[in-house]
Amino acid sequence: MYFAAPIVYGVLRRHPRHRKGCAVVGFVILLAGLIGASFAETVPQLLATQGVLYAIGGSIHYFPAFLYLDEWFIQRRGLAYGIVWAGTGTSGIAIPLTMEWILANWGFRTALRTWAVITVVLTTPALMFLKGRLPDRHASLGPQRLDMAFLRSPTFWVLQAGNVIQCLGYFMPTLYMPSFAVAQGWSSLSGTVAVSLCNGANVVGATLTGWLVDRYHVTTAINFCAVGTVLAVFLFWSFAVYQPVLYTFAVLYGLFAGGFSATWSGCAKPLRQRYPAVETGMVISLFSAGKGLGSVISGPLSGALVKSDSWKNHADFAYGSGYGSLILFSGITASFASIGWFGKKCGIV
Template structure:
């Protein structure tokens, strides 16, 4: 998609490319909706053989009890914060590469590498959830793993193509797998509310992520106006994108807000 989008932009401009993207998205996503079918209900024999520590959720009812627990809002807060900076590299790396005088193909390559690395990253983060690690621990791994490349590679070595390639791979791997932590969040919340609906939890987390994406747009534009310096030769921090780099690393770190909150509570209890 990055290479195709770049070619369309160069040949037809922004308006035509956006219209083509919208039409293609509709044609590819709407028809499969009519092929969806309800899952077969679990047979009574299998349900009788399955033991559960919580009473089953009555048919047709939805429990919001988990939303009254502080754990949900702490984890949701970290989810929104991470989302507010997550798209910055994908949105601005192409223009960043152009500002540094890199070949025009460099930007699409960076975007493709981020997407490529997110696939094994999502698998690994999902596997870590399955091992039984605490949700906050898995989120910490994803958050710190994505923040360090931002600060150390994009910020300090952002003028070298090789360094930026390593950055895109590491960032895509760890940041791209952040949404895979939601299964751990779901498990954490259902341990407090056994009647909580999986789809509802995922929907609310996705809504928080969408809110972060919407807010990141104007924030990114404002950050570009903070530093008026032009691209220099020694670090990404010295360019016009310096404030954005700091912001991206900061929000990536705060994605682990739940872990920091938990450690803070333990520290206060120890005192």
């Protein structure tokens, strides 16, 4: 889904008249993937529907919104994008608890179909309100050129490097919170509650970071997220041998790590100093692809870290839970997001 972002944005930027239709088509494909997955009988069928079809539909449906945001918001663009990213946290507050309850009582088929119905009910009205700021005639002038000269800038690659490395460990805490809770001797529900708390804090974190991006240099906002995330991991997850400590970590991680995506809109500002034609939406799409690269690598990497953890039952606090290597890796990769700050000090960013 993340990898398709630059392609979807680039095509629709050249053919803006098709952006709303594209969002609708993507929505239909997304629903087909969900419903199809509920009828899957084999693993390949599940991968083809929920893994591939759902991802393709989600990309085509989701990323056209960036073109609308670029038109509507100029002065407070960072805050606007922050609120958009906060939307993912909003949905993640109740969904983990609801889905666990449905899965436990009715199974994955009912869970997928229920989510498809909820998606239709919530998303269909929103599609009706999709409207560009510019008159339709400006979106109908034919293919428009997209300037990608900023890809030659070291500024972009320094910021992207920090983004990719940070994303290597970004998904691990929320992915392993439920199993970490079970390893600590708690119920799986406690892990699900932690994920919900993390998603709820994500709403505040993304919005706050978007606000920071509009008022300060983007590296300041990135450092805010990086320092907070590192402290949350090493001061709270490392010592999460009691449930309240785990919940505290979840809130702090959502607050700080949840803001990383909201910094992407600010990454266009230093690029625009040399390349005035830089479009925020394309920069965000490329950073989304970077996040996708990090997520693809982090999947097998996190499994290998857990499997090879030699600290289990030999280290103190949470490091002896079997997830010590994962905790350490997550904290270290989060610190690398500050590469952009060092780049600013060196005059690169």
